[in-house]
Amino acid sequence: MHPLSRTALLLAPLLLVACGKKAPDTTAPPTLPTPAPVAAPAAPAPSAEPSDEQRAQAEKQKALEYATMEDQYINDPRAQWASTASASSTFGDPAPSDSNLPKNATGKVDGDDWLNNNQTIGFDTLELGYEKPVAATEVRVVVPSGEGIEAISKVELQDTEGKWNVIWSGVPDAKRDDRGPRSWYVRSFEKTPYKVKAVKYTFANNLYHGYKKVDAAQLIGD
Numbered sequence: 210m211h212p213l214s215r216t217a218l219l220l221a222p223l224l225l226v227a228c229g230k231k232a233p234d235t236t237a238p239p240t241l242p243t244p245a246p247v248a249a250p251a252a253p254a255p256s257a258e259p260s261d262e263q264r265a266q267a268e269k270q271k272a273l274e275y276a277t278m279e280d281q282y283i284n285d286p287r288a289q290w291a292s293t294a295s296a297s298s299t300f301g302d303p304a305p306s307d308s309n310l311p312k313n314a315t316g317k318v319d320g321d322d323w324l325n326n327n328q329t330i331g332f333d334t335l336e337l338g339y340e341k342p343v344a345a346t347e348v349r350v351v352v353p354s355g356e357g358i359e360a361i362s363k364v365e366l367q368d369t370e371g372k373w374n375v376i377w378s379g380v381p382d383a384k385r386d387d388r389g390p391r392s393w394y395v396r397s398f399e400k401t402p403y404k405v406k407a408v409k410y411t412f413a414n415n416l417y418h419g420y421k422k423v424d425a426a427q428l429i430g431d
């Protein structure tokens with residue numbers, strides 16, 4: 210007999226015994242991996258649900274879009290910043306500190322704000338004057354953290370004769386912009402047949418329970 214055949218014969222019973230003994234143990238695990246393909250359909254999930262890295266990239270994309278939008282507003286050649294400001298209330302009335310006065314809403318966006326004095330009661334107005342009266346097409350207000358942007362319920366334009374015209378009023382539709390530290394309230398309309406020298410915003414205080422802030426305001430026109 211060939212030596213290998215003899216070895217095989219000698220080993221055969223051992224293998225049989227081994228298999229016989231281990232069969233219950235070894236056959237069980239091999240059946241378990243079969244669910245692995247079942248887990249495979251879960252693979253498409255990562256593509257549907259973004260990874261942390263993809264999420265971070267998407268956040269950066271939104272922040273970049275905000276920066277681009279804000280840069281266009283700030284450097285808009287048709288826009289001018291308010292030169293005068295007055296308000297129906299100021300935080301700390303009747304002796305408000307400089308850091309909350311309406312004048313903080315004049316000039317370029319700079320981080321200094323006007324703050325109103327009512328969180329929920331009644332209405333407050335902020336009136337902004339502009340050096341050069343223009344036939345207007347849009348107005349913009351910079352609201353720090355978007356606090357109170359959803360409370361702006363009326364926008365009025367004053368012509369050079371002193372007459373006020375309501376350009377918009379109603380249930381506020383503006384929303385806080387979570388892409389950046391400020392929210393830009395933007396209201397566009399057909400070019401006014403008259404020249405605008407001032408803009409008045411009304412805040413319905415009950416629509417945002419907290420103080421309302423404005424950093425700066427633009428009048429856009431020709």
Ligand SMILES: [Ca+2]
Nearest residue numbers: 313319321424
């Ligand atoms: Ca300011």
